[in-house]
Amino acid sequence: MxxxxxxxxxxxxxxxxxxxxxxxxxxxxxxxxxxxxxxxxxxxxxxxxxxxxxxxxxxxxxxxxxxxxxxxxxxxxxxxxxxxxxVAEGEHHDHLVCTHCGTIIEFENETIEKLQDEVAQSHDFIIETHKLELYGICGKCRK
Amino acid sequence: MxxxxxxxxxxxxxxxxxxxxxxxxxxxxxxxxxxxxxxxxxxxxxxxxxxxxxxxxxxxxxxxxxxxxxxxxxxxxxxxxxxxxxVAEGEHHDHLVCTHCGTIIEFENETIEKLQDEVAQSHDFIIETHKLELYGICGKCRK
DNA sequence: GACAGAAATGAAAGTGATTTTCATAAACAA
DNA sequence: TTGTTTATGAAAATCACTTTCATTTCTGTC
The missing domain is CATH 1.10.10.10 (Winged helix-like DNA-binding domain superfamily/Winged helix DNA-binding domain)
Incomplete structure (x- = not known):
């Protein structure tokens, strides 16, 4: 790699x-x-x-x-x-960001991506890129 | 309003x-x-x-x-x-942004939100906010 | 309505993260 | 090796805010 x-x-x-x-x-x-x-x-x-x-x-x-x-x-x-x-060839991922400690976790979700395409299509858009970030508190920081 | x-x-x-x-x-x-x-x-x-x-x-x-x-x-x-x-009371929406003309379209998608919660849960996160933006070319600009 | 005290305002200075400029140094082609 | 082109480093310039500070406004009181 x-x-x-x-x-x-x-x-x-x-x-x-x-x-x-x-x-x-x-x-x-x-x-x-x-x-x-x-x-x-x-x-x-x-x-x-x-x-x-x-x-x-x-x-x-x-x-x-x-x-x-x-x-x-x-x-x-x-x-x-x-x-x-x-950037890994052909791979895309999104992020979970802990607003407390700053930890960043990557994830992928096929279904979400598919739904995004549908949304775009329904508005006559062709998606080039997207950005999905979930901000919250991770398990460690909650303790 | x-x-x-x-x-x-x-x-x-x-x-x-x-x-x-x-x-x-x-x-x-x-x-x-x-x-x-x-x-x-x-x-x-x-x-x-x-x-x-x-x-x-x-x-x-x-x-x-x-x-x-x-x-x-x-x-x-x-x-x-x-x-x-x-901000409309209790409403949340995400954005489609045309990278050519800058037009911003708002949308909502319950299913995506639900899937986001699942992703967060599987990583032991509790989501506070999120940001979802789809960048692409709108119908008008493609012509 | 006049006042005292607390907030808000505008102009200008300050910040932080880039981004550009420019003289000098390194690549690369011949 | 040399000429030409591109890259580098230090410093100055930008950009989009943010803060400071001397003045002005507000607002509850008398």
Whole structure:
């Protein structure tokens, strides 16, 4: 999987006529070996430990590139920070967010997706993407 | 409906020991007679036409008050602008957003809501709120 | 109606998270 | 190796709020 994404990104770079750089490799490795929902800030701080000379702007631009290439996706949970999550080929999932501890759980539900398509159809829409987030309190935090 | 909301807001103001001001009345009228999804900026510009002396901060603060009072709700469509939508008592709905022309259509779907609860339950979550947005192209824009 | 005290307002400054600019450094093709 | 193009890092600029603060308004009282 990790291999696949590295390859996918390399191909994207090549096909766009962009350049392969040391920084992009480092950031890609850091991203791939990270939590599934990293903000720019989080990734930047993680990188600074080993590579204090990488700039914030580079992390920012590279993460955008990941999203463009299709190996990552931007998500917002309303806390004012843009996060990037890994995208698995052809897979889509939604999120359960604990408003108390911030834990994020991913889930998939075929039936919901199907119903969404029906709703869209009935309004003459063709869906490109969707966002479904359930905010609440997780079991741990309730105790 | 408009009457009800005005009354609801007046009651909120009174009960909180806040003051009834000319600006709040003006902003409330403008909000109630607007599109269902206004950003602060949009409402501010609309107001400036007739009331050039009302400040942005006042619009911002008043919209927050509307949300607190329950007659409005904050929503985000990922374009970086916070919008406020009218809230009808006890009603909840989700959105279809045309990524081409920006049209926003509201819809409700009982079955989806029920399935969401099931998902939450299976992860030991208790849902407080949720956000479901379907992004796509509307019929008009496809032509 | 005049007042005191509490709130609200508007202009401007401050914030936080990006986003862009620009001089310099690295890639890549020839 | 060189010329050309793209990327990088530091710093400045943006954007969409948010807060501050000197003034104005409200509102219950006298």
């Amino acid at each position: 990790k291999r696949t994404k590295k390859k996918a990104f390399r191909e994207f770079i090549a096909q766009k006529g962009l350049k392969s750089t040391r920084q992009r490799d480092i950031i890609l490795d850091a991203f791939l070996s990270s939590d599934r929902h990293m903000s720019i800030e989080e990734l930047y701080l993680k990188l600074r430990a080993k590579h204090p000379n990488i700039g914030y702007a580079t992390v920012y631009r590279t993460l955008k590139l990941f999203a463009e290439s299709g190996i990552a996706r931007e998500i917002q949970f309303g806390d004012g920070q843009t996060r990037y999550e890994h | 408009k009457r009800t909301k005005k009354k609801a807001f007046r009651e909120f103001i009174a009960q909180k020991g806040l003051k009834s001001t000319r600006q709040r009345d003006i902003i409330l009228d403008a909000f109630l007679s607007s599109d269902r999804h206004m950003s602060i900026e949009e409402l501010y510009l609309k107001l400036r036409a007739k009331h050039p002396n009302i400040g942005y901060a006042t619009v911002y603060r008043t919209l927050k008050l509307f949300a607190e009072s329950g007659i409005a709700r904050e929503i985000q469509f990922g374009d970086g602008q916070t919008r406020y939508e009218h």
